[in-house]
Amino acid sequence: MAITSFVIFLLSLLLILVQAKGRNASTCPKSFSCGNFTDLSFPFSLSTQPDCGMMSMSGCDAKPYPRIQLVPGGEWYYALEMHNSSVWLGDPKLQTTLTQHKCQAFNKNFSIPNSHFMSFHMVNINKFFKCISTSNNARNITHKKNDHFVGYNMYKGCEGFNIYYNLPKGADNLPTNCSLIRLPIHSTHGDLFNMLGPEILIEWKLSDECNECHYGGGQCQTDKANKFSCQKDAKTPTSSTDQRKVTTKRKMGELILVTGASLSTVGLLALLLFCFRQKKLWYKYLIRFWESNAEDHQKVEEFLKNYGSYAPNRYNYTDIKRITNRFRSKLGQGGFGNVYRGSLRNGSEVAVKVLNELKGSGEDFINEVASISRTSHVNIVSLVGFCFEGHKRALVYEFMPNGSLEKFIYEERSNGVRQLGWPILYKIALGIARGLEYLHRGCNTRILHFDIKPHNILLDEDFCPKVSDFGLAKMCMKQESVVSMLGPRGTIGYIAPEIVCRNLGGVSHKSDVYSYGMMVLEMVGGRKNVDVGVDRTSEIYFPHWLYRRIELDEELQLIGIMNEEENECAKKMVIASLWCIQTDPSNRPSMSKVLEMLEGKLDSLQMPPKPYLFSPSRSEVDSSVVELA
Known part of the structure; x- marks a missing residue:
């Protein structure tokens, strides 16, 4: 089927070239x-x-x-x-x-x-009022301001006139002594x-x-x-001699064009047939890319059709450049691409994630749009819109002023002071748990995130956490307890063991629970749970160290605990997390149960079994085949 389509495409191209006339005879260049x-x-x-x-x-x-x-x-x-x-x-x-x-x-x-x-x-372009402000007509201007400029901003730093504007509406009326100007x-x-x-x-x-x-x-x-x-x-010459010359040149040009196009087409068809018979890998990849690219666009169009008026806004790439002011303010970057700060026409600030053109087949992009469009929760980042134009792909999110959680828990501290106090850390842990519980239970379709980590938790101006980056997410029916996966996905240090070793249990929403537990333990310790950059013999697995201290009823010796209330919050976060990172998925609590642990009393919490695992060595990290976000 793919061979037939490609041949038809080449023959159609040949026909277009043969029929191409008109301005070819003009002195104007085609390009x-x-x-x-x-x-x-x-x-x-x-x-x-x-x-x-x-x-x-x-x-x-x-x-x-x-x-x-x-x-x-x-x-x-x-x-x-x-x-x-x-x-x-x-x-x-x-x-x-x-x-x-x-x-x-x-x-x-x-x-x-x-x-x-x-x-x-x-x-x-926005409209502005430029109004003369001399003393002779100051009273008239004041009167006009009351009539026309209620709610408008005024700039009066220029001698002889004032500027009135009302972004982003602009101005429509033109009072006496005022002129209308348009500026970018x-x-x-x-x-x-x-x-x-x-x-x-x-x-x-x-x-x-x-x-x-x-x-x-x-x-x-x-x-x-x-x-x-x-x-x-x-531009056609009028004399018969000139006309004959032009006609001859035109015929020669058309002959060369047709001959060249015919030879090129025959050569391409011969090469295509040779590659088909020899089963060359690159040919298979070419056909696969061609079909998958068309399939990606079809998925997007089907998605828009299914969601109707509930689908997020679709922007073209020109809109994206306008929103980001031509990518002027860069917020961050990763393997997926870059994130830029932007502003919509209504003044709302947004974060625009522009995906690399060569990243994957587009499945991650479609996953993210389809998954997050099904959500509406205070602890899930809101998708404002997206761009899918050829190979240009971008996601437009609500802007989070405090960025990602990552920068608040790993940066060096001095004098025993944490960047975020324990009340805020506890609030963040609760918010993330509520967001995950919503994904697992609150949506019509259960959404498994598969990449919970500090980098993917965004914080608003009040440090309210919001789960983001649904590129690796998978949707399933609520009654499904186990999902099928073609390969591992996630980030080293947060991947549930059953995702890598399938004999440990089925992959389910409990895999997100494991990632959540590992992340909260890093929030508690202000460090990575395991540093794969150090010598294996000197490496200390932080969850085991915490388990030992709670088991012996010793002080946690965590930085920044100021009183007994904060100590209790820290212990609840630790015990709940140790339950979350159990090796056997069936021993892990649901996110609903995690919330009960965090919101309940410390005395009611039972100690979990010691989490035997998953302190991965460097060799395990290097050999693991995972999709890094």
Whole structure:
């Protein structure tokens, strides 16, 4: 089936090449390069060939960027980035005035007129009122402010005028003595000069008439009455001699094109047949990638169809660049890709995880979108939306100001002081347990996370924990006690033993319980449970050390315990965690039972059996085949 599809694709390509005519005969190039931009084509053109396009490019060898003119006779800007139907522009003069906080910035008024050929939309432009503030009309301005600017912000740092704005709504009315100006914004926070930016995102759309004219071999023009006209064969020579020369060249070009395309197609088919007969591995991988990529897109479309209006927002890649202000503020990075800080049009802050294009087949991405879209809980991070455009994949989450739990429990401390006090640590442990109980019991479909670790616990401004990163999650019916898995998944140090050694028991929600227990023990100790970087003979397995001290009724000697109440919280966290990391999954409590232990009295807790395991050696770590998040 895959062979047949590929052959049909090649033959279709040949047919398109054979039929390609029209503007081939024109003096206008099919594509050109300018600066860092390659494969540019209509409606772009070089300034030396203005008739070949609508938007002119100039200074292609200039640094740092080439220049672009959107409309004939219009202003020139830097061309920063280009996409299918949008372009990022840079205004160097505006950048200078904004950097120096000069009020000349408010003399600008960005406006691009639409033409018969194309229309423009300025995405990150906001409207502002520039109102004269001289003493002669101060009373009038005050009156107008009461009428028009209720709820608006005012900037009065410029001599002779004030600026009124209401982000992100902008302004619609135009009072007397005020003028309307349009300026680009890149943030909704800080003072006015920090909100403004020199970069403008322009989306353009070619008119249907011009689009049809261009692909029919003509050039979009206006006649004497300033009405649209399609000029065809404008470059065709009029003399019979010249006509014969052009005709001969055209036929020779078509012959070369057809011959080359035919030979290429035959060669590809021969190579394909050879690889099929020889069963080459690379060919199998090619077909598998081709089919899996199509399957990934089909899964996303099916997911959107099934969820209907309840599906998260879907953004295109241009939206992602606008939200992150072209990836300006990086929050962190990992094997999956990078995380950037962003802002939506309504002013809400978000964290945008942009996935590496080469990571996996897309199953992790679809897992995360499908899993987290089923959740709604205070201890589960909220998914605002996602981007799935070709190989571009991104996830848009609510922003967590305090980042991940990881940075609060492993960093070095001084003078016996913890970064987070025991009341906050206890609150975090409770919150994570509630989030996991919800995933295991509260959803219509049980969700197993399979990668619980400090890095995947995010903290809001009040240190309320939220479980994140569902790339390795697996969904199952509530009545299912054991799930099937093709291979190990998780992170070394938190993986339940039955995931690696299947003879220890079935993989189930108890695997998340194990990871939770190991993580809470690291919160208690402020260190890794086992340091695989030290000599095996000098290594101390922290859970065993804790078990021994509780068994002998000795002080835990944990850092930062100030009173008996905090000591009791610490012991409850330790005992509950020691139950969670039992080797046999059937001996581990459910997350509901873990919550009972943490919220109950210390005297009611029984000591678990000693957790025999799973202090993995370096050789075990190196030989384990796991999916590292």
